[in-house]
Amino acid sequence: MTDNALLLPPLSPTPRSTPTRLKDRARTDRAELHAVLDAGLICHLGVLLGGTPVVLPTAYGRDGNLLYLHGSTGAGNLRAALEHDVSVAVTLVDGVVYARSAMHFSMNFRSAVVLGRAVEVTDPQQRLHGLRVIVEHAAPGSWDRVRPPNKKELAATAVLALELTEASVKMRAGGPNDDAGDIAAGGVWAGVLPTRQVWEPPVSAPDLGPGVAVPSSVSQRCTARQSG
Amino acid sequence: MTDNALLLPPLSPTPRSTPTRLKDRARTDRAELHAVLDAGLICHLGVLLGGTPVVLPTAYGRDGNLLYLHGSTGAGNLRAALEHDVSVAVTLVDGVVYARSAMHFSMNFRSAVVLGRAVEVTDPQQRLHGLRVIVEHAAPGSWDRVRPPNKKELAATAVLALELTEASVKMRAGGPNDDAGDIAAGGVWAGVLPTRQVWEPPVSAPDLGPGVAVPSSVSQRCTARQSG
Numbered sequence: 001m002t003d004n005a006l007l008l009p010p011l012s013p014t015p016r017s018t019p020t021r022l023k024d025r026a027r028t029d030r031a032e033l034h035a036v037l038d039a040g041l042i043c044h045l046g047v048l049l050g051g052t053p054v055v056l057p058t059a060y061g062r063d064g065n066l067l068y069l070h071g072s073t074g075a076g077n078l079r080a081a082l083e084h085d086v087s088v089a090v091t092l093v094d095g096v097v098y099a100r101s102a103m104h105f106s107m108n109f110r111s112a113v114v115l116g117r118a119v120e121v122t123d124p125q126q127r128l129h130g131l132r133v134i135v136e137h138a139a140p141g142s143w144d145r146v147r148p149p150n151k152k153e154l155a156a157t158a159v160l161a162l163e164l165t166e167a168s169v170k171m172r173a174g175g176p177n178d179d180a181g182d183i184a185a186g187g188v189w190a191g192v193l194p195t196r197q198v199w200e201p202p203v204s205a206p207d208l209g210p211g212v213a214v215p216s217s218v219s220q221r222c223t224a225r226q227s228g
Numbered sequence: 229m230t231d232n233a234l235l236l237p238p239l240s241p242t243p244r245s246t247p248t249r250l251k252d253r254a255r256t257d258r259a260e261l262h263a264v265l266d267a268g269l270i271c272h273l274g275v276l277l278g279g280t281p282v283v284l285p286t287a288y289g290r291d292g293n294l295l296y297l298h299g300s301t302g303a304g305n306l307r308a309a310l311e312h313d314v315s316v317a318v319t320l321v322d323g324v325v326y327a328r329s330a331m332h333f334s335m336n337f338r339s340a341v342v343l344g345r346a347v348e349v350t351d352p353q354q355r356l357h358g359l360r361v362i363v364e365h366a367a368p369g370s371w372d373r374v375r376p377p378n379k380k381e382l383a384a385t386a387v388l389a390l391e392l393t394e395a396s397v398k399m400r401a402g403g404p405n406d407d408a409g410d411i412a413a414g415g416v417w418a419g420v421l422p423t424r425q426v427w428e429p430p431v432s433a434p435d436l437g438p439g440v441a442v443p444s445s446v447s448q449r450c451t452a453r454q455s456g
Contacts, residue, residue, distance in 0.1 A: 041321055041423070042335065046281035052323035053274035053281030055317035057339050089283040093269055096367050098446065101375035103385065105363050107270065111285050135333050139324050139421075147329035147410055157331065175433040182375055186437040192271075193367075193446055194428040195269070202326075204419040205403040212417050218326065221421065 032169050036112040037062045040090035041138065041197070045069065048084040060088065061130075061137030062164075068115060068121075068130040069160040079156050081118055088114045090161060090172065092200055095194040099176035100183065110191060114167045121159040130159040141217025199223075256321045260397050264340040265290045269366065269425070273297065275305055288316065289358075289365030290392075295342060296349075296358040297388040304367035306386050309346055316342045316390060323422040327404035328411065334400060336420060342395045349387040369445025409446040 043060045046053050056077065057148060061068045071078040095108040121127050132143045149157070176190045199222040202214050237390045271288045274281050284305065289296045295316060299306040323336040349355050360371045377385070427450045430442050 040229045041320060041324075042337075044283050044285075044317055044319070046274045048276070048279075048281045051276075052313045052343060053276045053277040053315060054343065055272050055274035055281075055283050055315045055341060057317055057319040057337070059335065065359055075279055085280045087281060087283045089272055089285055090416075091270065091272070091285040093425075094328035096269075098370060099374065099376070101381075102359065102363050102371060103377045103381040105367055105374075107287065107366065109270075109285070113283060115280060115282065129427070131330060134358065135330050138335065139326055139333055142326060142333065143330060146327065146333075146416055148411075149329070149331045153329075153331040165436075175431070175435075178433075178435075183435055185375075187440060189432065189440050189443050189446070190436055191430050191446075192448065193430045193444070195425055196428065197321075197423055198426050200422040200424065202419050203403070204417065206408075207403075207411055208418055209414040213414060214419070215417050218419075218421055 029129070029169065030164075032171075033112050033114075033164065033167050034062065034123050036110045036169060037090050037114075037164075038094065038137075039069065039092055039110065040112075042090075043067075043069075044089045044091075045081070046087040046089070047081045048086075049077065049080050055139065059134055059138055060090075061133035061135075063129070063133045065164045067162040067164060068133045069118065070131060070134055071158050071160070073156055073158045075158075078160075081160060082120055085115060085117050086162065092197075093195060094173065095192045097172075097176050097192050098190055100178045100185075100188040100190045104176055104178050104182075106173070108172050108194070110169075110171045112167055112169050114162060114164055116162050116164075116166055118160040118162040126161075127154065127157075127159045130161060131157070139217075140221070141215065145215060145217075230260075257397065258392075260399075261340050261342075261392065261395050262290065264320065264338045264397060265295065265318050265342075266319055266365075267338065267391075268340075270318075271295075271297075272307075272317045272319075273309070274315040274317070275309045276314075277305065277308050287362055287366055288318075288362035289363075291357070291361045291386050292416060293392045294362045295390040295392060297346065297390065298362055299388070300385050301384055301386045306388075308335060310348055313343060313345050314390065320425075321423060322401065323420045325400075325420050326418055328406045328413075328416040328418045332404055332406050332410075334404070336400050336402070336422070338395050338397075338399045340395055342392060344390050344391060344392075346388040346390040346393055349389050354384065355385075355387045358389060359385070367445075368449070369443065373443060373445075 045056045045058050091111040093109050097106040099105050135143050202218050273284045273286050321337050321341040325334040328332050363371050430446050
């Protein structure tokens with residue numbers, strides 16, 4: 001788990017200063033960031049709560065250069081998220097790397113860590129758009145198929161936007177990086193056990209009326225790979 | 229995504245004060261926490277870096293009431309992790325909940341968020357044990373099969389332990405919680421699209437010598453479900 005260059009990681013030197021200002025980077029870097037964010041299903045949001053960096057799993061969505069989050073209005077977490085910089089991590093694990101020595105075990109993965117100050121979206125149209133982006137990220141093809149938010153629901157919901165200006169994208173792929181001596185010694189299996197997220201067949205709600213078919217946006221997703 | 233009681237999500241009121249002191253809870257709560265931690269593959273660690281709550285994906289392992297993490301000695305992240313309280317989140321997504329209205333979309337999931345002050349493990353035997361726990365979490369059955377850490381590797385590696393005394397476990401399962409009016413209106417499909425992580429067949433390292441078989445700990449894992 002400490003395959004030094006590439007380990008899943010951290011606790012290795014990735015202080016605030018390391019993430020690159022995206023404006024200084026090539027378009028391919030931004031495309032990589034977007035690809036990781038779009039492939040994830042949930043993110044982990046880091047918020048400063050009472051001096052503690054608390055990590056919260058949450059839904060998200062991306063549109064262009066904006067990451068959208070949402071929450072309950074008036075929630076302590078929400079206020080905290082707006083008062084300090086936050087970070088958002090999206091991680092996809094692609095495999096466990098089995099090495100010939102304990103300290104070269106690692107993970108294959110794709111991860112993005114975005115840093116910045118989230119802002120509350122107040123424009124009614126952008127609020128609706130942000131919620132659409134979040135729902136469509138989790139359940140593509142759903143927004144236009146279901147009842148839109150009503151006034152009461154909208155009043156209870158805050159929409160946050162985080163600009164994708166500072167981010168760190170890391171990836172590891174391929175087999176173990178074993179020491180030459182361990183490879184030469186032979187006899188120990190090494191390789192990768194790949195893993196991926198799959199969809200299983202949809203389960204209709206028990207109280208679903210008769211004759212309501214599973215939408216193609218759902219059934220098609222089930223037959224496609226989630227990531228990769 | 230704002231199915232209020234149960235949403236994946238956060239930004240709802242889960243301030244530092246909400247996680248329960250485990251000592252005050254029944255043994256079933258601790259068993260639930262352990263089950264989530266044991267089912268996850270990676271965690272997201274929240275560290276305060278330059279005033280920002282930075283979220284880092286990393287490997288971990290659990291033994292009894294201790295969560296083990298590791299990192300490179302001298303790394304800025306590591307120092308930061310020891311100077312302040314940290315949080316560790318492990319999240320398993322079990323499905324996307326499709327509702328009849330946009331704001332009732334949700335996720336089925338199991339998550340654990342642990343808070344506390346990590347300590348550096350200095351006892352040589354416990355350091356080795358912590359590393360074993362981390363490697364065995366990612367790759368069960370591997371530690372005794374491969375070369376153990378040498379002095380140089382050990383000197384470059386810090387082992388951290390976090391006691392499981394303050395944690396929040398959340399779970400959501402089952403179908404959508406739609407409004408009665410939306411259910412009565414009918415005509416809109418609702419249900420759950422389950423998801424799970426699966427292992428694919430192992431890929432041997434290209435430089436693996438002839439006649440080295442895939443260990444049963446690897447091949448058996450491939451035929452078992454990762455979670456659940």
